[in-house]
Amino acid sequence: GLAGVSVLALVLGVSSRAQAQERVGAAVTPGSAVSIFGSPGQVAISSEAGAVLTHTSLSGVDGSSTTFVFRPGVDYFVIRQLSLGAFFGVEHQSATTGSTTTIGVGPRVGYDIAFSDRFSFWPKAGLSFNSTSVKVEDVQLGAVTIPGSETSSSGLALNLFAPIMFHTNHYFAGLGPALDTDLSGEDSQWVWTRHI
Numbered sequence: 001g002l003a004g005v006s007v008l009a010l011v012l013g014v015s016s017r018a019q020a021q022e023r024v025g026a027a028v029t030p031g032s033a034v035s036i037f038g039s040p041g042q043v044a045i046s047s048e049a050g051a052v053l054t055h056t057s058l059s060g061v062d063g064s065s066t067t068f069v070f071r072p073g074v075d076y077f078v079i080r081q082l083s084l085g086a087f088f089g090v091e092h093q094s095a096t097t098g099s100t101t102t103i104g105v106g107p108r109v110g111y112d113i114a115f116s117d118r119f120s121f122w123p124k125a126g127l128s129f130n131s132t133s134v135k136v137e138d139v140q141l142g143a144v145t146i147p148g149s150e151t152s153s154s155g156l157a158l159n160l161f162a163p164i165m166f167h168t169n170h171y172f173a174g175l176g177p178a179l180d181t182d183l184s185g186e187d188s189q190w191v192w193t194r195h196i
Helices: none
Strands: 010-016 043-058 061-079 082-095 098-111 119-121 124-136 139-141 144-146 149-161 164-167 171-182 188-195
Touching: 061 098, 082 124, 098 149
Parallel strands: 010 188
Antiparallel strands: 010 043, 010 171, 043 061, 061 082, 082 098, 098 124, 119 164, 124 149, 139 144, 149 171, 164 171, 171 188
């Protein structure tokens, strides 16, 4: 589910300069894209989307699977460099044997650290409430049919994302590790996420 997303994600990011004030660090030029990003009152809108298609063949049995992830979010800089935000996420995995769909929503907090005129480090941490539904298709074994099933569950997850960001005047892109882990004790997984 969203706890343990293991696909590359493409993300579109837009930042609004409304009420933006310049921020200058040791390696940052006043008026540069990085000096403006993270200013109080600024809004950053982003959306992660990814897809993975696989096809496998084992002993003459073909199978394929598809994974789709979409996670839009919005962040507001309440003071210089400190952002508060929220995100909504959907992950759908389907295969010949069934499908899994996870929907999550939650708040997050971030802190942007500029280190050049075009690059910054913007780690974010959040919590999400996730609801997962699993559908298993009927399986035919000779003359016997094993009936499928549908189950659902919910849980709370910790979401961490630590990208290095590249900035233009209105857009940003990033790459970094993400950790989404279920706080109920299921496995966690580090993944690399592109943030465009």
